[in-house]
Amino acid sequence: MTKHTQLADHYLRSLNRNIVLIIIAVSVIPLILVSSTIYYQFRISYQEKVYDHLRELVQSHAQNIDQFLQEKLSNIRLLGDNWGWDGLANESTLKERLAALQKCFGQDFVDLGVINENGVQIAYAGPFKLAKADYSDAEWFHKAIQSEFFISDVFLGLRGLPHFIIAVRNNGENSPWILRATIDFVRFTTLVENIRLGQTGFAFILNNKEELQTKPITRPTADIIAGKTIYTEFLAKPSVSSGRVSMAVISDNARKENIYIAAFLKKGDWLLVYQQRTADAFADLNKTFLITTVLMFFGLVAIIIMAFTLSQTVVNRVAKADSEKQLMSKKVVETGKLASVGELAAGIAHEINNPVAIMVEEAGWMGDLMEEITFDESENRAEFERAIKQIQTQGRRCKEITHKLLSFARKTDATIHDVNIKELLEEMVTLSSQRAKYGMVEIRTEFAPNLPSLRVSTSELQQVFFNLINNAIDAMDHDGGTLTISAQQRENDLVVAVSDTGTGIPEANLDRIFDPFFTTKPVGKGTGLGLSICYGIIEKMGGKLEVESTVGKGTTFLISIPFQMDAERQN
């Protein structure tokens, strides 16, 4: 590989790489920027929406639960006020009232009890055997007797089942008494259990001692315990107790991020907590992200494939254009050389022709004078005549030389004829046969039958073949060899090959053999104009003259001339 080819390859590889990088950069950077911006904005907006939704959900449920408790409290208070101690201390009346309440509100009320100021249940209506039960030591009784109404935390109590009670204090004529109702725990828990979203969203109630007041059926307690620290924080927050909803997003012990939303119930005694895994809450967002990522990935792959394909196409075209340009440059240089040498030759011809013309005229004048002078018939007169004739002959020779010198430099007025190529080549072979014989060169001909005629100048074509045949014989001058001349039709071209088995042309000389005045022949034997003239003539005919050579094996000159020249060239 030559240095030039290496440089060209390096340039094309670099061009290929640059085009690929530019296409990828120009396509991918805006794509990533736009996609990231859109996704970022969408993510923020979506998160805000989800958080707002969850806050609203928790707040509305907190209000519902508070309303539920207030409603139950009002029912009991109304019952106490309407029926008083006398009415409700009677168990049958109390049972009637419980039945009436259950009829109105379903199974919300489990039982009713009337407790005197000493903590003894005077009357009881309900499924448990709690008549005459003594609550004097119960914590709730002490709290209930001291306030107008009381809603307890969940506890097991005498019945041994988790429940909570609602109690109102009635100030009797002599002493205060308490009307107590137990709320159906399952039904109350259902109110909280209804707050469920996604796969991991659930809610529960804690009291201010961080004890569970409802136990989520669908979630393990471990999930609740995992977020214990945040419950303490929520309980300590005044903003939460003032009715506002608080939110936090933190990772639990299992390093999983959770959303925690809390709202106080019962004027700050209970905390309604909603908890959900962030990944679950944003499942749709993550799904969208996944789809976008997959689409982007395929987009990137498509861009990369396109970049490589496009770049390869461009590089191939550049390489082709480059090679055409090189060929063109070579031709331009060749033509330029010929043109400049042509101009030089034209100048030389002019400068030589003038003195030669004077010489010839002077000789002519001498000839004219000789006719007038009466010489004796002597050897001198004959010598004078011979010398004058010689001057004229050599003058004409000079004219012919300058004519030849000019013939490759400018258009000749050679007329175009129909040339039978076979006949012309055979004539050339005959003319050269004597010389070939002396050089021990065997001439072989291989002419395809029925070759069409060429519309060219006969003398120019003769000049080309004469030059090539002479060169071939010269190349085999020392040891002899074989000169093969073949002619055939290839599509619209006549292709003539003149091959010798001579010494061949070194690669370094191959580029220069068509240069004017370039010759490898001994001094005085070649002018270096022969191949330049051939090249110019074949080019003028719209054809090509090429050379293939291997040192030690021989050289082949390939001439291709179109049978039909285009109109422009003919003109």
Place this chain on the structure above:
Amino acid sequence: MTPPLVMLVDDEVPFVETMTKRLAKRDLNVIAAFSGQEALEILDYQRDVDVVILDVKMPGMDGIETLKKMKAAYPLIEVVMLTAHATVESAIEGMRFGAFDYLMKPCDMDQLIGKVNEAARKKQGHEEKIREAHVKEIISKRGY
């Protein structure tokens, strides 16, 4: 036919001198000029020149320029262009501007004489026609 009067114009002095002598020896009347400008000046007083042998490439006013001016002033004069081969195109261009023919240096004397005689005959033919037309005009004017 009387021998034509020929003017030889070339900047190559030896060529002009020898050629003048050779043409004169062949019974031609020859005037020599060594530049286009000199040729035009001679024509100012020597108007009966029949043929001009004019070199194409000369310093100063070249052959083509001289030809243009010559033909503009004296349209009947016939001009044979002479070129040292390198300016064949110029000689052909000269023919477009009214030159009779062209020859290449060194030229054959017989060929040159032939061309000069042809050109002279052409000029004399033109003059004859003009003269006849003039005579006819006078006759028609005088009513003979």
